[in-house]
Amino acid sequence: MIGERYGSLVVIEKVKIPGKLKTYWRCRCDCGNTCTLEDSHLKNGHTKSCGCRRRIRLQEKRLDPTG
Incomplete structure (x- = not known):
């Protein structure tokens, strides 16, 4: 899995x-942060970033007067 993108x-x-019995991976996000995630969270698509995408969406929502 090393080098794979999720x-x-x-x-x-x-x-x-x-x-812990499960497999964990250290990942580098496009924003530069690193995080450690469970194998299944990467494979099933549950986690796609270190959390930076969520923070950006929340900021955009606050700035959007309609939303």
């Missing part, structure tokens, strides 16, 4: 989290 995220390394 939305704005690119997988950069596998991460072992003590006490």
Whole structure:
């Protein structure tokens, strides 16, 4: 999975989290942030960014007088 793109995220390394059985990946977002995500969240499309897209949408909604 290293090097694969999921939305704005690119997988950069596998991460072992003590006490967790699932697979986790460290990803770099297009905005420059990194985040650690569960394997299934990337594969099923649940997570597409580090959260920056959501922040941008919320800002745009606040600026939009109709919305």
